[in-house]
Amino acid sequence: MRFLLRRVLHGGVVLVAVSISSFLLLRLAPGDFFAEMRLSPQIAPGTVDALRAQYGLDRALPVQYGLWLRSVSKGEFGYSFAYNQPVSSLLWPRVRNTLLLNTVALVIAWLLAVALGTWAAARPGKWEDRLCAVASSTLLVIPDLMLALALLMLAVRTRWFPAGGMVAIDFTDLSAWSKVEDLGAHLFLPAAVIVLGTFPLLYRHVRSSVSESLALPFVQAARGYGIRRNQLLLRQALPAAANPLVSLLGLSFGTLLSASLLVEVVLGWPGLGPMLLESILARDVYVVIAVVLLSVALVILGSLFADVLLYWSDPRIRTDAR
Amino acid sequence: MDEPLLQVRDLTKTYTQHRFLSRKRRVIPALRGVCLSVRRGCTLALVGESGSGKSTLARCVTRLEDPTSGEIWFGDTELASLDHAQLRPFRPKIQLLIQGSGTAISPYLRAWEVVEEPLRIQQRGTAEQAKGKALEMMQQVGLPETLAERRPHEFSGGQRQRLAIARALVLDPELLVLDEPFVGLDVSVQAQIANLLLALQEERSLTYLLIAHDLALASSLADDIAVIHSGIIIESATPSEILQTPRQPYTTQLVAAVCRPGARRSGAGGAL
Numbered sequence: 378m379r380f381l382l383r384r385v386l387h388g389g390v391v392l393v394a395v396s397i398s399s400f401l402l403l404r405l406a407p408g409d410f411f412a413e414m415r416l417s418p419q420i421a422p423g424t425v426d427a428l429r430a431q432y433g434l435d436r437a438l439p440v441q442y443g444l445w446l447r448s449v450s451k452g453e454f455g456y457s458f459a460y461n462q463p464v465s466s467l468l469w470p471r472v473r474n475t476l477l478l479n480t481v482a483l484v485i486a487w488l489l490a491v492a493l494g495t496w497a498a499a500r501p502g503k504w505e506d507r508l509c510a511v512a513s514s515t516l517l518v519i520p521d522l523m524l525a526l527a528l529l530m531l532a533v534r535t536r537w538f539p540a541g542g543m544v545a546i547d548f549t550d551l552s553a554w555s556k557v558e559d560l561g562a563h564l565f566l567p568a569a570v571i572v573l574g575t576f577p578l579l580y581r582h583v584r585s586s587v588s589e590s591l592a593l594p595f596v597q598a599a600r601g602y603g604i605r606r607n608q609l610l611l612r613q614a615l616p617a618a619a620n621p622l623v624s625l626l627g628l629s630f631g632t633l634l635s636a637s638l639l640v641e642v643v644l645g646w647p648g649l650g651p652m653l654l655e656s657i658l659a660r661d662v663y664v665v666i667a668v669v670l671l672s673v674a675l676v677i678l679g680s681l682f683a684d685v686l687l688y689w690s691d692p693r694i695r696t697d698a699r
Numbered sequence: 700m701d702e703p704l705l706q707v708r709d710l711t712k713t714y715t716q717h718r719f720l721s722r723k724r725r726v727i728p729a730l731r732g733v734c735l736s737v738r739r740g741c742t743l744a745l746v747g748e749s750g751s752g753k754s755t756l757a758r759c760v761t762r763l764e765d766p767t768s769g770e771i772w773f774g775d776t777e778l779a780s781l782d783h784a785q786l787r788p789f790r791p792k793i794q795l796l797i798q799g800s801g802t803a804i805s806p807y808l809r810a811w812e813v814v815e816e817p818l819r820i821q822q823r824g825t826a827e828q829a830k831g832k833a834l835e836m837m838q839q840v841g842l843p844e845t846l847a848e849r850r851p852h853e854f855s856g857g858q859r860q861r862l863a864i865a866r867a868l869v870l871d872p873e874l875l876v877l878d879e880p881f882v883g884l885d886v887s888v889q890a891q892i893a894n895l896l897l898a899l900q901e902e903r904s905l906t907y908l909l910i911a912h913d914l915a916l917a918s919s920l921a922d923d924i925a926v927i928h929s930g931i932i933i934e935s936a937t938p939s940e941i942l943q944t945p946r947q948p949y950t951t952q953l954v955a956a957v958c959r960p961g962a963r964r965s966g967a968g969g970a971l
Contacts, residue, residue: 594803601761601797602817602870603790606783616807692850693806 384684388677395673396666400442403662409434410458410660432458445663454670455663459656464667468649472634472671474543475641475648479633481564482571487626490576494583495610501588509584513577521574525567525643532566539563541645567644571637575629582625583618590617619690627683631676634668703736703772704906705760705793705874710734710769710779711930712755729755731930732769737874737923742900742907744921744938746914746953752930753910754798757878760908761795762786773874791821791870798878798910800859804851804866811837811847814865821870833869840865840895857888861895868899876908881916893920915957918942926950 411434414425429435433444445455453463460467497506532540539545545559587610590596596613604613629636634649641650649668656664687694712730729752737743747753758764760771762778771778778789797803804813815833818824824832834844840861851859860880867875880896881889897920900907911917918924918938925935926949934947945951 594797594799595805597763598795598797598803598866599816599820600763601790601795602820603787604820608820613805617805691807693852 380688381685384681388674388681391677392670392674396670397442399666399669400445400662401438403660403665404438404441406660408660410662412660432456445666454667457656457661457664459659459661459664464663467652467664468667468671471647471649471652474646475634475637475650478564478567478641478646478648479571479636482568483575483629483633483636485568486572486576486579487629489572490579490583491615491622494580495587495615498584498587498591498614499606499610509580513580516573517577517581521570521639522643524573525570525640528566528570529644538565540566543647567637567640567646570640570644574640575636579625579629583622586618586621587614590614593617616690620687623686623690624680624683626686627679627681628676630679630682631672633679634672634675702739704739704774705737705908706770706772707733707735707756707760708770708772710756710759710771711767712752712759712764713767728930730759730766730769733927733930733932735925735932735935737906737908739873739906740900740904741922742909742920743923743925744909744911744917745925745927746911746917747927748912748953750929751927753912753927754878756927757795757876757908757910761793761876762790763795791817792872793874793876794867794870794872795876796863796867796878796880798882800856800863801883803863804859806850806852808851809847810842810849810851810854810862813851813862814869817866817870823870833865836865836869837862839899840868856884857891860884860888860892864892864895864899868903868905871903872905874906874908876910878910879912880909881911881913889916896920914941914953926953 409429411425411429414420414428415422426435433441436444448455448463452465454465454468456462457464457467493509497509500506529540532538539562543560543563544556545551545563548556548559551559591609591614596609596617599609599613637646637648638650638653640646641648642654645651653665653668655661656668710730710733711728714727714729716725716727718725733752733756735743735745745753745756755764759766759779762771762781766779769779773789773793776789778786778793781789805816808816811830811833814836815829818829818832819826823829834847837847838844842858842861842865846854846858851862854862864880877896880892884892893916896907899905907920909917909921914924918941921938923935924938924941925932926941926947927933928949934941934945934950936946941950942954942957945954
């Protein structure tokens with residue numbers, strides 16, 4: 378319990394530190410959201426100054442940070458200059474879309490990786506194993522962007538899948554079931570790109586941990602009592618291979634908001650990706666800070682989740698921590 | 700008593716090593732035509748230096764490794780030609796005590812679950828019966844019931860070795876292959892484990908194939924000794940014959956390496 382408390386406190390400190398540093402870095406970069414307005418001959422310099430004063434951009438940095446903290450405490454996370462509304466109301470629907478996409482994609486990628494990795498580890502050197510090795514390294518060297526474009530082309534040519542967006546135009550008129558169907562069809566393309574992008578790495582980790590654990594003496598001992606092959610893999614080898622994989626799971630939990638950024642921009646998924654890109658270019662600082670903080674919070678949560686899972690699953694760690 | 704329980708005939712095992720970035724292969728012979736026989740109820744000690752093929756033989760006899768050629772007769776059954784499904788009924792009769800008690804036991808299980816696992820895998824009895832049998836087996840190897848709920852990493856080396864022995868015996872095997880059972884144990888614990896193994900052999904009329912590199916310890920436990928050197932049995936005889944009249948130069952070296960009490964005083968001319 379004390380272990381958990383310490384980790385949560387630690388996470389809080391990291392969050393504050395990240396908020397301060399991202400705030401500083403973004404504000405210290407030259408120019409701000411209103412810089413371009415100054416160049417326009419149609420806007421009087423006084424107007425720009427008034428706008429900056431209205432958003433508090435003329436105050437000292439610590440004061441600005443304080444103001445931002447107050448808005449965080451109200452759950453607003455600052456104010457977007459471009460959209461003229463609190464950041465939180467702007468972000469939530471997009472966070473939801475991104476989470477949906479990444480959760481679906483990562484769950485599929487993990488299931489595939491664990492199943493195929495274990496299966497291949499049980500047949501070292503056979504043609505199935507080699508085929509998987511070649512396929513995964515090929516996928517590993519293809520950039521995600523190219524995968525996205527290739528699948529996009531496929532979708533446009535064959536019309537099997539909608540090529541962009543998240544829902545059909547007449548989405549609100551659909552029945553509940555066709556809504557799910559429509560969402561699934563739109564989800565397929567971006568999810569496939571993310572799965573193909575993350576699967577090879579996960580596969581390689583699973584394959585190597587399971588093949589290592591198959592050589593462990595206590596797993597060999599189980600073969601000596603005449604355990605069946607499937608039981609050997611599921612009951613003995615996989616649990617013994619779990620530790621590094623659980624840590625990896627925590628890390629991939631941390632990418633739930635960020636794995637899809639590029640894919641979203643290319644395939645027009647209305648998630649955080651397009652918005653983050655836009656906000657960075659426009660120096661809409663509070664939006665950027667909020668997204669950065671959310672990602673960091675997820676990474677912290679992910680590793681905390683992995684630690685708790687390890688603590689629960691491995692009795693050796695439990696004894697050491699006491 | 701003299702009828703052989705295990706007979707190994709002309710057993711070979713070769714490993715092929717692939718060269719890095721090349722199609723060339725290197726063939727490493729681990730066993731080159733091993734013949735030996737273990738009499739029922741007796742102990743055959745297989746002695747040799749590291750890399751002589753002792754452990755490979757142990758793994759071939761227990762069929763954790765597939766031998767390249769040769770025959771393994773267990774009673775009236777030839778094991779080397781059986782596939783994994785056909786082997787399943789014979790697995791419980793031949794058990795291996797794996798080298799290194801530290802890694803040979805799953806860290807995820809409680810002590811009694813470690814001993815109960817083989818019963819569960821072989822589907823012997825109900826869960827309750829299996830637990831009862833496991834606890835009984837732990838008692839027999841000198842592990843009190845108070846330790847049953849502990850995890851293996853909380854055990855000492857000697858206790859872990861006892862646990863491994865309990866696990867190997869819980870299926871009532873006829874042949875127990877002991878792969879270096881004394882490695883990594885204190886001398887006093889070695890003696891305890893050796894006595895335990897002797898007592899269990901007496902009680903359950905077990906047959907042992909003992910794999911060891913320590914000739915002194917091996918000859919105190921064994922009825923017969925076979926000396927293995929680079930994958931071939933070069934000499935086999937009774938312990939006293941080996942110790943007193945070794946016929947092979949390699950065996951002479953092994954005997955000379957045995958530390959005898961008083962050897963230093965007489966040999967070094969009374970220094971100290």
